[in-house]
Amino acid sequence: xxxxxxxxxxxxxxxxxxxxxxxxxxxxxxxxxxxxxxxxxxxxxxxxxxxxxxxxxxxxxxxxxxxxxxxxxxxxxxxxxxxxxxxxxxxxxxxxxxxxxxxxxxxxxxxxxxxxxxxxxxxxxxxxxxxxxxxxxxxxxxxxxxxxxxxxxxxxxxxxxxxxxxxxxxxxxxxxxxxxxxxxxxxxxxxxxxxxxxxxxxxxxxxxxxxxxxxxxxxxxxxxxxxxxxxxxxxxxxxxxxxxxxxx
Amino acid sequence: xxxxxxxxxxxxxxxxxxxxxxxxxxxxxxxxxxxxxxxxxxxxxxxxxxxxxxxxxxxxxxxxxxxxxxxxxxxxxxxxxxxxxxxxxxxxxxxxxxxxxxxxxxxxxxxxxxxxxxxxxxxxxxxxxxxxxxxxxxxxxxxxxxxxxxxxxxxxxxxxxxxxxxxxxxxxxxxxxxxxxxxxxxxxxxxxxxxxxxxxxxxxxxxxxxxxxxxxxxxxxxxxxxxxxxxxxxxxxxxxxxxxxxxxxxxxxxxxxxxxxxxxxxxxxxxxxxxxxxxxxxxxxxxxxxxxxxxxxxxxxxxxxxxxxxxxxxxxxxxxxxxxxxxxxxxxxxxxxxxxxxxxxxxxxxxxxxxxxxxxxxxxxxxxxxxxxxxxxxxxxxxxxxxxxxxxxxxxxxxxxxxxxxxxxxxxxxxxxxxxxxxxxxxxxxxxxxxxxxxxxxxxxxxxxxxxxxxxxxxxxxxxxxxxxxxxxxxxxxxxxxxxxxxxxxxxxxxxxxxxxxxxxxxxxxxxxxxxxxxxxxxxxxxxxxxxxxxxxxxxxxxxxxxxxxxxxxxxxxxxxxxxxxxxxxxxxxxxxxxxxxxxxxxxxxxxxxxxxxxxxxxxx
Numbered sequence: 001x002x003x004x005x006x007x008x009x010x011x012x013x014x015x016x017x018x019x020x021x022x023x024x025x026x027x028x029x030x031x032x033x034x035x036x037x038x039x040x041x042x043x044x045x046x047x048x049x050x051x052x053x054x055x056x057x058x059x060x061x062x063x064x065x066x067x068x069x070x071x072x073x074x075x076x077x078x079x080x081x082x083x084x085x086x087x088x089x090x091x092x093x094x095x096x097x098x099x100x101x102x103x104x105x106x107x108x109x110x111x112x113x114x115x116x117x118x119x120x121x122x123x124x125x126x127x128x129x130x131x132x133x134x135x136x137x138x139x140x141x142x143x144x145x146x147x148x149x150x151x152x153x154x155x156x157x158x159x160x161x162x163x164x165x166x167x168x169x170x171x172x173x174x175x176x177x178x179x180x181x182x183x184x185x186x187x188x189x190x191x192x193x194x195x196x197x198x199x200x201x202x203x204x205x206x207x208x209x210x211x212x213x214x215x216x217x218x219x220x221x222x223x224x225x226x227x228x229x230x231x232x233x234x235x236x237x238x239x240x241x242x243x244x245x246x247x248x
Numbered sequence: 249x250x251x252x253x254x255x256x257x258x259x260x261x262x263x264x265x266x267x268x269x270x271x272x273x274x275x276x277x278x279x280x281x282x283x284x285x286x287x288x289x290x291x292x293x294x295x296x297x298x299x300x301x302x303x304x305x306x307x308x309x310x311x312x313x314x315x316x317x318x319x320x321x322x323x324x325x326x327x328x329x330x331x332x333x334x335x336x337x338x339x340x341x342x343x344x345x346x347x348x349x350x351x352x353x354x355x356x357x358x359x360x361x362x363x364x365x366x367x368x369x370x371x372x373x374x375x376x377x378x379x380x381x382x383x384x385x386x387x388x389x390x391x392x393x394x395x396x397x398x399x400x401x402x403x404x405x406x407x408x409x410x411x412x413x414x415x416x417x418x419x420x421x422x423x424x425x426x427x428x429x430x431x432x433x434x435x436x437x438x439x440x441x442x443x444x445x446x447x448x449x450x451x452x453x454x455x456x457x458x459x460x461x462x463x464x465x466x467x468x469x470x471x472x473x474x475x476x477x478x479x480x481x482x483x484x485x486x487x488x489x490x491x492x493x494x495x496x497x498x499x500x501x502x503x504x505x506x507x508x509x510x511x512x513x514x515x516x517x518x519x520x521x522x523x524x525x526x527x528x529x530x531x532x533x534x535x536x537x538x539x540x541x542x543x544x545x546x547x548x549x550x551x552x553x554x555x556x557x558x559x560x561x562x563x564x565x566x567x568x569x570x571x572x573x574x575x576x577x578x579x580x581x582x583x584x585x586x587x588x589x590x591x592x593x594x595x596x597x598x599x600x601x602x603x604x605x606x607x608x609x610x611x612x613x614x615x616x617x618x619x620x621x622x623x624x625x626x627x628x629x630x631x632x633x634x635x636x637x638x639x640x641x642x643x644x645x646x647x648x649x650x651x652x653x654x655x656x657x658x659x660x661x662x663x664x665x666x667x668x669x670x671x672x673x674x675x676x677x678x679x680x681x682x683x684x685x686x687x688x689x690x691x692x693x694x695x696x697x698x699x700x701x702x703x704x705x706x707x708x709x710x711x712x713x714x715x716x717x718x719x720x721x722x723x724x725x726x727x728x729x730x731x732x733x734x735x736x737x738x739x740x741x742x743x744x745x746x747x748x749x750x751x752x753x754x755x756x757x758x759x760x761x762x763x764x765x766x767x768x769x770x771x772x773x774x775x776x777x778x779x780x781x782x783x784x785x786x787x788x789x790x791x792x793x794x795x796x797x798x799x800x801x802x803x804x805x806x807x808x809x810x811x812x813x814x815x816x817x818x819x820x821x822x823x824x825x826x827x828x829x830x831x832x833x834x835x836x837x838x839x840x841x842x843x844x845x846x847x848x849x850x851x852x853x
Contacts, residue, residue: 028491044772129362
C-alpha cells in the first residue's frame with residue numbers, strides 16, 4: 001500500500017480554501033474512491049455529487065489537476081502521485097459547497113431549445129422506418145451523459161460568462177441531435193444564431209478534448225450547425241432573394 | 249431553521265427514473281398539477297445505467313413472437329410467483345410503450361428493413377429487446393426527460409423525501425429536504441406515486457448507484473402499505489470483480505446476447521453442465537447450435553449462457569466455490585472468441601458493446617476485443633416491493649401508488665433481463681393515469697402538524713449529536729457488509745438469524761450517529777438520513793427470506809436447496825404491525841385466469 005495526498009477545495013459560495021488529505025491507496029482506485037475514503041475517515045461533510053460511479057450518469061464532474069474530468073473515470077495510476085492531486089469544483093457554474101456547483105443553467109438552456117417534432121408516421125401502426133446508417137450520426141450525439149464538462153471548459157462560459165446569450169457545447173450537441181434526426185421537422189437555425197449564440201464559438205475544440213464519451217463535438221455537431229446558420233443567413237444569393245421576397 | 253415551505257399539487261411523483269418520468273408525463277395534462285421530485289439531478293437516476301435493452305414483443309427481429317409468449321416467458325422466469333395480471337398487462341402494452349418512445353425522439357438500433365432492432369436475452373424465447381448498443385437506459389431516460397420538460401409538470405431536483413404524510417389512513421403528501429441548502433419542504437398532494445427504484449445499497453457489492461437506498465420501499469412500509477416478496481433479490485451474474493474499486497459495476501447481459509460465453513479457469517464452458525428441466529427443450533447442448541442461435545437461426549436453441557439470471561449466477565458461484573474461478577474470485581466472460589466466426593469481430597464488439605469496451609479499457613485496463621473479462625454476481629435488482637393493484641398501481645394505502653422497481657409483483661421470484669425498462673414505462677404510465685383520476689375524485693387531504701414536528705425533529709437529530717456521534721458512513725458500511733454476508737446470494741438459516749440480531753445492533757448504532765457542520769450539501773447528514781430506509785429494507789429482506797424454506801429464483805436457501813411446490817402457492821407479505829414492529833405472513837396466490845393458464849401450458853411444451 002502506498003499513500004497519496006489530495007488537495008481538495010473546501011468552502012461554500014465560492015469562498016474556497018484548499019485542504020490536504022493523505023490516504024492509503026489501493027490498486028485500481030479512481031479519484032472518486034479517494035474522496036469517499038476521505039469522507040469515511042472523518043470528513044463526512046465533504047460535499048461531492050456522484051451517482052453511478054461507472055461513467056454513465058455524468059454527475060461527478062470536477063477539475064482534477066486543472067483538467068475537467070469525471071472523478072469516477074480518473075484512475076490514480078494515471079496521475080502523478082508524487083505531488084498532491086488537486087480536486088476542484090467546475091468553474092463555469094455558481095459554486096455551492098466544496099466540489100459541488102449549481103448546474104441549473106444547463107437545464108434552463110435545454111428548455112429553450114425547441115423539442116423534437118416528428119414527421120407523420122410511415123406505417124399504419126404509427127411507426128417509422130429508418131436505416132441504421134441514417135441514425136448513426138444522431139446516435140453519436142445521443143451518447144452524451146450531460147456531465148457538462150464541455151460547458152465547464154468552454155471559454156465563452158468559463159471566462160466570458162455569456163450564460164444568458166450562449167447555450168454552450170452540450171446544447172449544440174443536443175440541437176444537432178434534433179436537427180439531424182431523420183424524423184424531425186422543426187427548424188432551430190434562427191434560434192441557434194440569435195438567442196443561443198452559436199456565433200460565439202470560435203472552434204477551439206476544448207469541448208471535444210474533455211468529452212468523456214469521445215463525441216466529436218466541434219467537428220460533427222457545432223461546425224455543421226454553423227454551416228446551416230451560414231446557409232440560411234449569410235449566403236449572398238439567399239440574401240438577395242430575401243430582399244426581393246414580399247414581406248409576410 | 250426548522251421552518252418549511254409548503255407546496256400543493258394534485259399528484260406528487262417521487263423518483264425521476266423511467267417510471268417516475270413516465271408517470272409525471274401521463275398525470276400532467278387535463279389541468280392536473282403535478283410535481284416530480286428527484287433525489288439527484290434530472291436525468292441521472294439509476295435508469296441511466298440500464299444497458300441491454302427493453303423487452304417488448306414487437307416481432308421485428310422474429311415474427312413468431314407475440315405478447316402471449318412474452319407473458320409465458322415472464323411467468324416462467326418468475327417461477328409463477330408473479331402477479332399474472334401484471335405480467336399480462338406488461339406483455340400486452342410494452343410494444344406500444346417502445347413505439348411511443350420512438351415518437352418522442354428515441355433512436356433505437358435498426359433492422360436491415362429499417363425497423364427497431366431486437367436482441368437476444370436470457371429467458372426470452374425470441375429476440376425481443378429493443379436496444380441502443382449497450383446504453384438503452386440512457387436513451388430511455390433522456391427521451392423521457394427531454395419530452396417531459398415540455399409537459400408542464402414542475403421538477404424539484406436534489407430533493408430527498410424523508411417521510412410520507414398521512415391523513416388518517418390516506419396519504420396526504422410528503423416531507424422532503426433540499427440537498428444544496430438543507431431547507432425543508434412540505435408537499436401536500438391528493439395522490440402520491442412512489443417511483444424510487446431499488447435498494448441495492450443495502451449490500452456491499454452492488455451495481456446500484458448511491459441513490460438505491462430503498463426509499464420508496466421504506467416510505468410505503470412506514471405508511472402501513474403491504475410489501476410483497478421481499479426475499480427475492482436479483483444477483484446479476486456478471487458484475488466486474490477487479491480492480492476492487494469497481495467491484496459490482498454491471499457488465500451487461502448484452503455481452504452474452506451478442507455471443508459472449510462463460511468459462512472457468514480450465515477454459516470450460518461450464519453453463520453446459522447444468523441446464524434446468526424447465527428450459528432443456530429450448531436450450532442448446534452444444535457450441536455449434538448455440539452460435540447458430542446467436543446469428544439468428546430460427547431452428548437453433550439458445551446457448552446456456554442465456555438461461556435466467558438466478559441460475560447463471562448460481563452456476564458462477566458453484567465454479568468459484570469449487571476452485572475453478574478466475575484469479576480475482578470471478579469467472580471469465582469471453583466475447584473475443586466470436587472472431588472464430590466473424591470477420592471484423594473487433595469492430596463488431598465496439599459497435600454493439602461500446603460502453604463495455606470503454607468501461608473495461610478505462611477502469612480495468614482490459615481490452616475485451618482481445619482478452620476475457622473477469623465477472624461475478626452483483627446485487628442488482630429487487631423483485632419484491634410495494635404490493636399494488638395490477639391495473640391501477642395503487643398500493644394498499646389509499647392515494648398511494650407505486651411503479652417500477654419499488655413496486656412488486658410483475659417479476660415474481662426472478663426478473664428477466666429487459667423486463668425492467670418495459671416495466672417502468674408500462675406501469676409508470678398506468679400509475680400516472682390512475683393517480684390523476686384519483687386526485688380529480690378526491691379533495692386535498694389535511695396535514696397533521698404533530699407528524700410534521702416529529703419528522704423535522706428526527707431529521708435534525710444527527711446534528712444535535714454532532715461530532716460525538718458515530719460517522720454515518722461507517723454505520724452504512726457495516727450494514728452493507730452484514731447484508732452481503734448474511735443475506736447474499738447463498739443463504740442459510742443460521743446466518744439469516746445472526747443477520748436479524750446484528751440488524752438490531754445496527755439500528756441502535758444508527759440512533760447514535762452524528763454529523764458535523766451545517767445542512768448545505770452535507771453528504772454525512774444525507775447518509776445519516778439514508779440509514780433509516782436502508783435498515784427498514786434490510787429487515788424486510790431478512791424477515792421474508794428466513795421463512796421461505798425452499799430455493800426459488802432470487803432466493804437461494806442452502807438448507808433447502810430445492811424448489812418446493814407447496815411454497816409456490818403463496819407470496820410473502822410484510823407489514824408494519826399495530827405496535828410498530830415488523831410482521832410477516834403468507835398470502836395465497838389467487839388462481840390464474842383460465843385463458844392465461846392455457847397460454848402458460850401451451851408454452852411449456
